Amino acid sequence: MTDHLTRPDGEHLALKQVEGEGPVVLWVGGFRSDMEGTKALALEAAARERGWAFVRYDHFAHGQSTGEWRKATVGRWCEDACALVDHLVGTGGRQVVPVGSSMGGWVALNLTLARPQAVKGLVLINPAQDFTERLMWPDLGPDRQAEILETGETLMPDEGLGPYVLTRTMFEEARTRVLPEGPLPVRCPVHILQGRKDTSVPWRHQLALIAQLESAEVRLDLIADGDHRLSGPGDLARMIAAVEAMRSV
Template identity: 60%
Template sequence: PVIPVGSSMGGWVALLATLARPERVKGVVLVNPAQDFTEKLMWPGLADHERQAILREGETVITEEGLGSYVLTRRMFEEARDWLLLDGRIDITAPIHVLQGRADDVVPWRHQVELAERLSGGDLRLDLIEGGDHRLSSPAELERLVEAVEAMRG
C-alpha cells in the first residue's frame, strides 16, 4: 500500500493517482492542494489582456517577483481540463488528511471546502493552520506533515 503525499499541484496529482489506482492507496496526505488550479485559481486571476493573449496567440509571458518570468500556454489550460476534479463527485475511499495554511495567498483555504464537498466514500481531515503560508515549511509545520504521514501508516 502507498500513501501519496502532494503539495500544491502535487496534491492534484496525488488525488488523480489515487483515483487511478485506488486499490493501492492506504491514505493520502495533501499540503495546500491545488486541484483544478488552472481553471479555478489561475485563469480567473489573470488580467484580461493575458487571457486574450493566450486565446489569440496561444501563450503569454508572466513575470512575478521571486519566480521570474514564465510562459502560460493555451495548450496547458486545455489539457488541464481533461483532469478536472471539482466538477463532480470524487469517489476516494482512502482517508485523506489535508494540511492547509490559512495565510496561503496561492491556494486560499476556502478552495478546500469545495474539495470536501466533492469527496465521498472516505474520511477527510482538514487542518487549517493559522498563519501557515503556501509552503508550510516552518519546523512546526513540517513536523505536522511528518505526523500526518506517520498516522496514515498506522
C-alpha cells in the same frame, strides 16, 4: 543517488529513493517546484530516521527530469505519476502514501482516481486541485487571457525562479483533468493541511473538495498562521506526523 524512470517517449523522470518498510511515501511536488525543496527533504530525513520507504521525484520539465516546458501539461504530470506508482508497487500488492503539495495535490487526487487500490491514504498540503481553471486563469486578467488565446502563450514574471511561459495548450488540456462534479470516488483516508493565510490557494478552496470525497475519514487541519509554503519547523513537524499516522491506518 538519482535514479531515472524512462517513459515511452524517451523522456526521463528523475527520482530519489529511500529503502524501507511499509507503504511507499511518495512526494508529489507543486507547479515549478523540484524535489530538492524543504518539505521533500524533511520527509526524506524522517524516512531515514524512521525506516520508511520513500520516493521523491521531479515532474516532466521540472528539476532534473527531462522535457520541454512548453509541452508540459497537467495530464502528462498525472500520467507520469501513475507510471511511477506502477513501477514502485509492481505486482506485489505494495501501496503508496502520496504527499501532494499544491499542484501535487491535484496530481495525487487524479492518481488516486486512476489507481485506487495502490493508494493507502492521501496527505495533501494546500492542495490546488483544478487550479488552472479556478485559480490561475481568473487571476491572469483580460489582457493576458487574450494574449494566450490569440498567440498561444504568455510570459509570466517570477522574481524567485525567473520568468516562465504559460501556454494555451496547458489550460485547454487541464480541463480534461478537472475533478468531476458530484461525489468523488476517493475512498482512502485523506488528511489536508491548509494554511489560512495562503494567498495562492484560499482555504475555502478545500470546502468543495471535502464535500465531494467519498472517504469515511477526511481531516482538515486549518493552520491559522500558515502560508502557501507551510515550511516552518512547526509545519514540517505537523506534516511528518500526518504521514506517520497515514502509514499506520
